[in-house]
Amino acid sequence: LQVPRAPSQPLAGSESRRFTNKHSKKALKASLTLGILLGMFFVAWLPFFITNVAQAVCGCVPAGFFDVLTWLGYCNSTMNPIIYPLFMRDFKRAMGKFLPCCRRSGEPRPSAISLSMRNSNSGPRAATSLKNVL
Numbered sequence: 001l002q003v004p005r006a007p008s009q010p011l012a013g014s015e016s017r018r019f020t021n022k023h024s025k026k027a028l029k030a031s032l033t034l035g036i037l038l039g040m041f042f043v044a045w046l047p048f049f050i051t052n053v054a055q056a057v058c059g060c061v062p063a064g065f066f067d068v069l070t071w072l073g074y075c076n077s078t079m080n081p082i083i084y085p086l087f088m089r090d091f092k093r094a095m096g097k098f099l100p101c102c103r104r105s106g107e108p109r110p111s112a113i114s115l116s117m118r119n120s121n122s123g124p125r126a127a128t129s130l131k132n133v134l
Contacts, residue, residue, distance in 0.1 A: 029087070032087070033083075033087040033088060036083065036087065037080070037083060040076055040079060040083070041076060043076075044072050044073050044075065044076030045072075045073045045076060047069050047072065048069040048070060048072065048073050051065070051066055051069050052066075
């Protein structure tokens with residue numbers, strides 16, 4: 001004899017699997033982004049720091065080579081604003097709100113007052129008092 005299952009049991013199992021699958025995809029993407037950022041940081045700055053220590057110990061590093069390694073690190077810092085929007089959708093949305101070149105045509109430009117109100121964690125009372133001050 002087979003006991004019939006409640007209809008909600010398979011649904012709950014598939015929903016939990018879907019949630020776990022979605023969560024694991026986000027975690028994988030976050031790990032990938034972090035790995036790329038840290039990997040680029042170490043590739044760019046580790047030679048500079050090793051050379052810097054060697055220069056302090058023996059003074060045998062040519063100035064031109066040291067300058068090249070310094071600029072390699074600067075290039076890494078230049079790449080970060082390019083990497084973040086490529087891999088992080090939230091970062092791209094936030095920048096789209098504030099940079100005119102990245103804003104969608106239908107989105108209004110936020111005003112300075114609305115930005116300060118949003119960042120101050122104050123409610124509608126602050127807006128009323130702000131109107132009274134102005």
